[in-house]
Amino acid sequence: MKNFLPTTKSEMKTRGWDELDFILVSGDAYVDHPSFGAAIISRYLESRGYRVGLLPQPRWQDTRDFISLGKPHLAFLVTAGNLDSMVNHYTVAKRKRSKDDYSPAGKTGFRPDRATIVYSQKIREAYGDIPIILGGIEASLRRLAHYDYWDNRLRPSLLLDSGADLIVYGMGEKAIEEIAEALQGGLDIKDIIYVNGTVFKTNNLQYAYQPIILPSYQEIKISKEKFAESYIIQYHNHNAFQGKVLVEPTDNLYIVQNPPSVPLTQKEIDEIYSFPYMRTYHPRYEKLGGIPAIKEVRFSVTSHRGCFGGCSFCSLSSHQGRIIQSRSQESILKEVEELTHLPDFKGYIHDVGGPTANFFHPACQKQHDQGVCEKRQCLFPRPCSQLIADHHDFLELLKKIRQIPGIKKVFIRSGIRFDYLLADQHDTFFEELCIHHVSGQLKVAPEHVSNQVLEKMGKPGKEVYDQFVKKYFEINKKHHLKHYLVPYFMSSHPGSDLKTAIELAEYVRNMGYNPEQVQDFYPTPGTLSTAMYYTELDPRTMKKLYVPKSPHEKALQRALIQYRRPENHRLVKEALLKAGRSDLIGYGKKCLIRPKAKIY
Incomplete structure (x- = not known):
């Protein structure tokens, strides 16, 4: 029941x-x-x-x-x-x-x-x-x-x-x-x-089997270099197949982290999504106004877990892992068919995807039994030669979903990794995406355009995004579509200074419109970017890097991206003068703002 x-x-x-x-x-x-x-x-x-x-x-x-x-x-x-x-x-x-x-x-x-x-x-x-x-x-x-x-x-x-x-x-x-x-x-x-x-705590180190001993809590509190050293060891041990037991001494105890769990098989993940979920909030909340979070996911379907994108600011590599665990087509199609029988279903599947929608299988054959590479990324700084860039299975799934009676439209809203899309030698998925799965605008996340910042983010270079934009609009033109592209940008990431923030502002100027959403970098626990933010080091190289930390500088960088907003004029002018870019203040086509306000 x-x-x-x-x-x-x-x-x-x-x-x-x-x-x-x-x-x-x-x-x-x-x-x-x-x-x-x-x-x-x-x-x-x-x-x-x-x-x-x-x-x-x-x-x-x-x-x-x-x-x-x-x-x-x-x-x-x-x-x-x-x-x-x-x-x-x-x-x-x-x-x-x-x-x-x-x-x-x-x-x-x-x-x-x-x-x-x-x-x-x-x-x-x-x-x-x-x-x-x-x-x-x-x-x-x-x-x-x-x-x-x-x-x-x-x-x-x-x-x-x-x-x-x-x-x-x-x-x-x-x-x-x-x-x-x-x-x-x-x-x-x-x-x-x-x-x-x-993870468990003990006062007996013998309970840890062949461990790597991390710098102690007392050491990393004193030394940012030691924290960076500890973090990168943890970062390299996210592999369920080869990861080691890690021990962090803390006062008179040891915190012991066992290796990650082995990824679920397809049969196991299919079972998890077959449980008798009610697919809504408990009735106790009805009179209280319901739970808003259900709106985004009620008619969405999770197709897989994990992400091999490797973005430095994302926590997925240390939570869901980098190995993709996909459900079978049969499991997903059964769930979609069940959605069509819900009384408030209107024919629209809001999303089919995971952390990154177009990662539907492991990045390479090796990952099936050996896991991810310890010190190499699948897509950064460029796609690995062993990468399987193929959207065939995902495309086949989406076609089958569209054929289910009662389905009017299937959207993909959980994000597309555009460098992986370009790595596919065939444009079939790209074209199907534009024709069938975009609701007027496609949201993508280049995050920045300065290669100096993108390198710290673990994101592809600006030239890759430009190539994607060009192809996107070519496909739309070919099929007589009037879809827009909505890029997400991030300000104040480690490595970003006023020079790179102005570089991004000029790119926004050339786009011809102001991005509505800009995310200030948020140092959340467990990410590589947060380790950079705290230590002002890149743990991968132990080299120093610039990190914007003061609220005022963060406000300057954010204002530059949204320089067209009148309320940002004063901050933008201050940033440009501070960076020696008064050439961008004036009445020319390349100027960001007009010189209407003084800085006191």
């Missing part, structure tokens, strides 16, 4: 349960949809015969909500939700956000800052020495010592601040199943130290 998992004692009784095996505590509202990690993990455990309940967005001021479902037989599972709670709460300018799409009616205030820590501490207060297992993006990216942008300092592993027993990092299904079996078999949580995809 299809139904929501219990969130109250009364809902437990309808299933005939007086006790739960696991209680999953989440910073998000309860949305039973496979785009939500809490839904996947809870359904996965349910499929293995465990009794699972959810405690979504508990009030953390006292322990009443934490005891409302009783004491679980095996463990508490804790996640901050689909986003790091600090990213959820604060903008890059460290201002409080006014909206939370993962909460009722999009209102804020339903979760605390550093939700994983707060929830774990409340569970300890309520139940003492009960197993607590952390998961989700917040725990995954804070599993070892990390730079925290909001505190502007290094913080230790989340295991220490939270008092939890284990962290499950990455997507977590295989690890949580192995942990559940061990707990059910009577093993103490402190003895579960062997599961791949987990």
Whole structure:
């Protein structure tokens, strides 16, 4: 029988349960949809015969909500939700956000800052020495010592601040199943130290098998060079097939990271997306205004996990991994067909994709049994000679989806990697994309145009993007289409100075329109770019680099990209004068602004 998992004692009784095996505590509202990690993990455990309940967005001021479902037989599972709670709460300018799409009616205030820590501490207060297992993006990216942008300092592993027993990092299904079996078999949580995809703490180094010893927490707090050294070792050990056990000494303890879990097989990932999800939010939120986050994903389909794009500012390489894990066409088509029977379905599939839509299979044959290369990227600085740049399978899938009765249009909104698109020797997919899967405009993310900055981002050079733009409009013209291209740009990334920001502004000028969305670089835990931001070093080379950090300089770089906005005039003028580019102030065609304001 299809139904929501219990969130109250009364809902437990309808299933005939007086006790739960696991209680999953989440910073998000309860949305039973496979785009939500809490839904996947809870359904996965349910499929293995465990009794699972959810405690979504508990009030953390006292322990009443934490005891409302009783004491679980095996463990508490804790996640901050689909986003790091600090990213959820604060903008890059460290201002409080006014909206939370993962909460009722999009209102804020339903979760605390550093939700994983707060929830774990409340569970300890309520139940003492009960197993607590952390998961989700917040725990995954804070599993070892990390730079925290909001505190502007290094913080230790989340295991220490939270008092939890284990962290499950990455997507977590295989690890949580192995942990559940061990707990059910009577093993103490402190003895579960062997599961791949987990992090534990110990005072006995012998529990770590043939480890690499990282610089200690005390060392990296003193030395940014040591932090960069530690980070790059971690970065090179994201490979599930060849990654080593990593140990980070911290005070009188050792934080031990086991290698990542082996990627799911197609049969395994198909099973995960076949669970009886309700595909919407729990009825308890109906009177509260619903959960806005469901709107973007309700009629979207996840086709795969992982990303081999290797962008420095993206956390996917240390969370989902670089190896693509694809569902079968049969699994995806079955889900799409089910969507057509939902009462509010209008015929439009909003997205078919993953972190990058057109990565539908592993980058090369080697990755199937050896994993990713330790010190080489698939696409950067140029596509690898072993790269399989072929969209045939994805194209075939999209054609089959379009043929399903009730489908009017299939959009691709999860992002296209344009350098991979160009690496394909055939234009068939590119043409089909423009003809069938673009809703008036295609969004792409060149991020910048200065090769100096792009190199730090791990993105292709400007000439590759220019080639893509040219071909995009050629295809549109050929098929009499009037589609637009919407590029996303990022300001203030490590390596970006006023000179490169002006280079980007001039490119925007030549485009002929002002980009509506510009993202200031946001130093979130666990990324290569964040390591650059904190250390002002490139951990790959240990060379110094320029990092814009002051709020004022970040404002200057952002204003340059949107120089046409009247409210940015003063900042743009200041930036141009500071950079010695007064030639761009005037009335000529190449000028960015007119000289109407003085700088005091």
